Amino acid sequence: MDQLLVTLKHWLVGLVPSQYAPFFSALLSVGAIAVVFPALFALTTLLERKGLGRIQNRYGPNRVGPYGLLQPIADGLKALTKEDIVPRPADKVVHFLAPLVLVVPVFLALAVVPMGRHMTALDMNAGVLFFFAAGAATELSVFMAGWSSRNKYSLLGAMRAIAQMISYEVPLILASVAAIMAAGSLSTTQIVEAQAGYWGCVPRWFVLTPWGFAGFILFMVAATAESNRSPFDLPEGESELVAGYYTEYTGFKFALFFLGEYLGLFAVSGLGITLFLGGWHAPLPALEWIPSWAWFFAKLLVLIAGFIWIRGTLPRLRIDQLMGLAWKFMLPMALVNIGVAGLWRFMPGGWERWIVCALCVGAAYLLLGGLLSGGKVFAKRVYRYAD
Amino acid sequence: MDWIVHRLWLIPATPLLAAGVSALLNHRRRRLAATLAIAAMATALVLSCLALAHAVEHPGQGSPVRQGVNFLWLHFGDPHASGTSLWLGWVLDPLAAAMLVMVSFVGLLIFIYSVGYMAHDENFARFFCFLSLFAAAMLGLVIANSLLLLFICWEVVGLTSYLLIGFWYQRPSAAAAAKKAFITTRIGDLALLLGMVWLYSQTGTLLFYDGGQGCLEPSALSRLAAQTTSLGIAVSTGIGLLIFCGAIGKSGQVPLHVWLPDAMEGPTPVSALIHAATMVAAGGFLVARVYPLMAAYPEGLKGVPGTLQVITWIGAITAFFAASIAVAQTDIKRILAYSTISQLGFMMLGLGAGGVAVGMFHLLTHAFFKSLLFLGAGSVIHGCAGEQDIRRMGGLRRFMPVTFATYAIGMLALSGFPLFFSGFWSKEEIFHYARGWISPWPLYLGVCAALLTAFYMARQVCYVFFGQSRAGVSPAPGAAGGQTGGPSHIAHESPGTMTLPLMVLALFSVVLGFIGTPVWPWFQGFLTGRSAVTEIGKLFEPDVLWLMALSSSIVFLGLGLGWWFYGRRPAMDAAEPDPLERLRPDVFALLRNKYFVDEAYEVSVIRLNAAWASACDWLDRRVWSGAVNLASWAVVGLGWLNRLVDEYVVNLGFDGSCRGLTEGGTRLSGLQSGRVQNYMRVIGVGLAVLVLLLIWGCHAG
């Protein structure tokens, strides 16, 4: 059951002549990714709209199909049939290329995420580095979209987005360095393998160590900012910049941007699962019988639900708060975390290691947090209700 | 009981941690910052005492016991080649143990004192952060078993010194003084760095003691002493001199002493901790630490190594030079600053002439009584609302009895008052060794300096504590900024956090001397690893007795002279000239202006020039004119002839070449157009030419 999909692929590959086998195998992997994740994207949009609706005390989509389940299909058809408008002064070529430059690297990044045992499309030596290299291209696409539209809102949104993504890329990478150090490898598969096994019945996931917990939180916060999601959605804040860098996009290109954003979210969540949440491993020894890929997707869905929850709950940050958080809190915290991971590696095992590492992380958190708030004491928020 | 040896790193680590945490603290958490710093320092003191106990428990047989831990810091380059790794480490030996206790003890007292002294300062937390950082670096310097680690701490100490001198950076004078201190000491540090690199290239290690492999152990030393450089001096001498240059900079010895008086712009606890007790003594400690290198001498030869000679001379000159300047200063802290320089000179004299134990003993006693004096001065300044001019003080004996009593003890210790004060014993010891040295002059200079020391301390105490209060009277008639009107501020005694450290320090200024007397030279024995023998008879040997009589009489003479000039009839008015000034205004002005070093150069050079010029003038008018006049007529005739040749033959060629030069210059200046791309073009052409040459060379070869 666990290796069902892998066996299926091998069987299919065995059907074609051997000289075409590698090519066919790659095609199958790419095909699987290209089908599964857009489908997941469709599911997520629905989930998000429904979830936000419930949070905001309304129903959400409920007209197309039973419980509105077919809403994503309707949305997709609408996007495909809409007129594709390109502004007259726009830089046509760059305007056309921008969504492609976004979507292609995101698919590439998904290729190194291990979705199950022996289910990494592209298992390479420097997988995590490849992931971040591919992620760097999204900044380029954002700039291309914003600049080529010849629209003030687009350009401002693009500049905000780039500044934000560059700032948060640093803590993102540094947070993952801790896990990479602990696993001793840049290969995503080997990082997951390093988290196999259990302490008693507690899984050996990195998130269950002091540095891993801090690293995971840092990673997820940075990932939220990287994918321009609320509360870090300044680049596309509707009330300020219409829609940010893709203001001038319509129809299918707009849909591509939307797809790219969500796929980026999946990719970075997948990496978070790989680095900290034990990848495809089951949380309890008793649950090992459930296939590994099911665990991966279950964790992915949990993280996505978390993102939706955060989006429905937190207000948007101000730009100075955004930058302050990245440079004054996340970056030093991530650096401290790397040090603590090193300490963890070199200290003899046992409960002392737990206490010392937890104390280090906690002290850093308190100090940096105090520094960030600058000792300001905020007045208690007062709510006024309509009579 | 090797526990402390392996945990020695904790001693600098605790203040470092305190510094790190208080750096991150909100600056309003004043009480927490001070508590942290003092707690860390107290921990360091406890650990230092453990280290001292450990060192005392393990007396050496003829040589001190050294225990330490070395670890690899960096390994670079080819792993199989030698000299590609840098080791760090710490060592616990009597020298380090004694210094550790001194630094952490004095440091702790000064930290406590600072709570009272800096109570009203806005940047209280920052001050304690810097102080803790300084203490960490200083303690690290003391335990270092590697010249590299020592150098790192040395530089951090210099940095914190810079930060603390310029602590009140709003004052331009403080900022300037901080820069001056930093840059002046950097000159010495450069030499130290060079010496370190040279040592590394010669021995391949920077560890001091490494089980026979270290650079201060006999195998390396004999190798260093046997080699000579192109200048004909031994390599060990060259390295030793370079390292000593670092000590000159840090300890304010003569050529580089200028920064230390200016450093008094910092808060007084800083002056006490850094610029009197510990950091400036680091130079002495450095010399003591690398003493084997300084004393290395080729086998089979007798004599005094060149490095030690230089150290002795510089020390003696500094001692006298600075003491004489201190006589004429009027700023209470500057007097103490020059006194510090002078005492550091004594330490160097002791190290050069007598060895580690002699210099270190004076270093230790000096640390206590000089920090006592500085803290007392700080108390006085605090009580007088920031007044630092001794002419405007006076009569404080009645208002600040505790400060007066402790200050008097410090003053007697510094002057070397016989038998009961620590300064007497350590100074006496230095004289003892200087007497046996190859030249008598360092002894004479030292004795004069001791006389002056007693004199200027008596002068200071008379001015500050005796007579009538002269506050509120401007020092010079018409001086701007002077307070006018009656005594606007009644001096008051300082709070308990300030007087308590004073009393503790005063106690130690007295008793510390008794661990190193000729009767019971425990300290000297401790440092050199020999057991001390109590010999009452030693006191009555003619040699010792003679010296004791000499130094006692010097002290009495100095104090008596001071009393005669200043105490007998105290000055009533701040504007009143100094009695010494009335006696010999020229000498006094010389001293007050620090020997006019700059002015002296200028005056002498200009005078010489003017005299030479007038001599030439006389020669010109009286002797040459006649001859020239006679000759000129003949020359005019010739000249007329010459003109024809000149105009039509020579000038043409000359003008032509001039024109050529101008044009060439214009063309060449075109090359320097300021356009980057022109330069890049030239680089490109150069690249092509180079590659062509390479190809040609390959084919030719």
Added chain:
Amino acid sequence: MTPLAAYLLLSALLFAIGLAGALTRRNAIIVLIGIELMLNAANLNFIAFWRFGPNPEALTGVVFVLFSIGVAAAEAAVGLALILSIYRHYRTTNLEQVDSLKG
């Protein structure tokens, strides 16, 4: 022609293109881009020599390129900061107008 020679020729061509750009364009930013291209050409050389050299297990070429990339990042940061401050002063990034040797 061996692969190494082919890579070296490629890198020489890339270098020449970068050099031509750096020498002919007026805009300082493009000149900087040209310089970066030249640097990349040199890096390509290192990697090619590492790949086809006699002892690839030494990793010297790879490490050198990593350092060179780091230096290039520093260079770009400082270079662009300089261009920005020049732009503030002269209101131009045209290198032909920026030829005064004093500020």
Added chain:
Amino acid sequence: MTAPIAIIAVLTLAAAVTAMSLRNLVHCALMFMAALAGVAALYLGLGAQFVGFAQVLIYFGAVAILIVFAILLTRGTEPPREPILSKAWITGIAIAVVVFGVLSAMVLSSKALTREPGPTPQLPVHQLGAQLMTKYVLPLEVIGLLLTAALIGAVVIAMHDEEGG
């Protein structure tokens, strides 16, 4: 040199040429990035995966974005009023051609390059890291220092003068 590599090489060169010759600065920057991506692909073709990814990460993520920001901050997107080439462009081209000529002459005349290539060497990331921390630790430290200095220097240079000087 296999066909895919040759195609990448040609594309890289084409991107480099356009990056150096287009009028619009942003287009130049974008083509520059394309050239860098080509070089990174060449690194991959040579078996240096790690270097290729590091190249993309650093050049795309940092250098290219910096260049784009600099272009926008210096109003580089406005079409230039003057010609884009400098007055002495002919000499520039000539020098570049000469440099290429001598370099290729050197490459072609070298006898050391006729060695047949061995198998593609492995580039284990683990070993690379270990060597960076042992054999090359001093250069690594120096690079770290250089980057810090460059960071501070860039901030200081680009900082606005408060006095308006």
